[in-house]
Amino acid sequence: MIVAQANSWSLDRLLFTSGAWLLAVIWVLPLGYAIMTAFQPAAFETQITLQAPLTLENFIRAWNAAPFARYFLNTVLLVTMILVAQLILCSLAAFAFVRFEFPFKGVLFALVLLQLMVMPDILLVRNYATMRTLGLIDTILAIGLPYFASGFAIFLLRQTFMTVPRELDEAARIEGCSWLGLLWRVYVPLAKPTMLAFGLVSVSHHWNNFIWPLIITSSVETRPLTVGLSIFATTDSGIEWSIITAATLITSAPLLIGFLLFQRQFVQSFMRAGIK
């Protein structure tokens, strides 16, 4: 009886482990195949072999075939600008929701939460018209502006600010701390883990964002990586696949490497930011 149980248990285990690994292999295959192709000479792109010589030539050719350096700069400027604006604007707003009493507070907060459902990503036509009125078409500012006031960030920071002990807050006020000083010296330091978590989520979201930047940009000086890559990959000029996959990896590399190095932080940040 005991033996039978032990046997069925190990069969269980075997099925479990092989299921986990099968899924992992399926999940890794598309990316693994792309990485393999990118590091092998173009002549080997139709063959599945590990014997082919490794080369960086595809990366060099991809890098020179399109202004990727400029796209990189644009994306870095974009995500930095968005994150800084989000953290400042949303901290101020979250602080007001936590610390002050004012009329229509509940209604205003509900309106903030509405953005979790109806995001600017969907209101493309009207936001494009607004940008035209502001004269901002084809600027990096226009890509970021609709995301500066993030309902999600306000919500997240409000949750964190609410946990700040009232004694700390009052002590600082008695010391003669201004409201801004209070936010900066007491609330922000205590919200650092939340801000880091939100930062990772925000950076990876806007690094990967595509449709709005595609619509609003039309020149090399403003296009982020995702748009640059899509243009590079869809020009039917007979570019070899090994070069396209190399370009694809170039655009994803910073996030991918960041993720592999700081896996735990990534996973915890996404977890922290997602659980309400």
Add this chain to the structure above:
Amino acid sequence: MIKREWMIALAFLAPALILLFSFTHYPAIQTVIDSFWSTARGRRPSLFIGLGNYARLLEDDIFRRAMINNAIYAAITIPASVALALAMALFVQGRLAGRSFVRMAYFTPTVLPLIAVANIWLFFYLPGFGLFEQIRGALGFDPRNWIGTPDTALYAVTAVTVWSQAGFFMIFYLAALQTIPPNLRDAAAIEGCSNLTFFRRVTWPLIMPTTLFISVNATINAFRTVDHIFVMTQGGPNNASMLLLYYIYEQGFRFWDTAYASALTVVMVVILALVGIGQFFLLDRKVHYK
């Protein structure tokens, strides 16, 4: 005295709220208004046409195709992503040989831009070249153009969506599984409760709020995740993979029919609002597990 506090609060709120209203609430309302007008063309100004754009919607075969496709897309991506995310979380939460590699394999697609994912899969599917086709070829199947065939294009892009988001949802299940007290497990073991029974009776009910949370997110994603369509199929062949948001883009920014695109956007906003209302009622009833 109270007035002063209102003023300070306003000063703190104003920058964020002005931007929020300018790019979320104002465009949402203005889109509804725009949808009752015609698109200005050349010297022909925009005219009030009432429900004209909506009447056109009902007659529009491509719109109908997009709605049906989007329904199929949602009907597959939501349950598949939820089920796979749960399976992944169960796989990596306990003892498993090579656990950190497996977890990394599941999660990695999440950090890739969907545009990059689209390129990777385009190559993966490529008839004659792609790994997928080579494997099928080795097994003796005829080559197939998965993306270029109307029968399979939608399913090909659907698979890509599931691949790219399941690992992301896995994280929330992992977090939820960690909150299940280990003594429940021990108690069940003493009672001689099988793994399957334990999952059905204890784990599944306890992680219900997470399942709902993930389902809502997967539903929203089913309507706004269309980046890969731009690279892989562009809605084709013959609108076989046309989805609502892609159709909005096409009408608004390829054909510059902004009024019609506004009417389409209203449909989208209504769908998302319904999801929001549904979430509110569902979560309200199930949330007492926390």
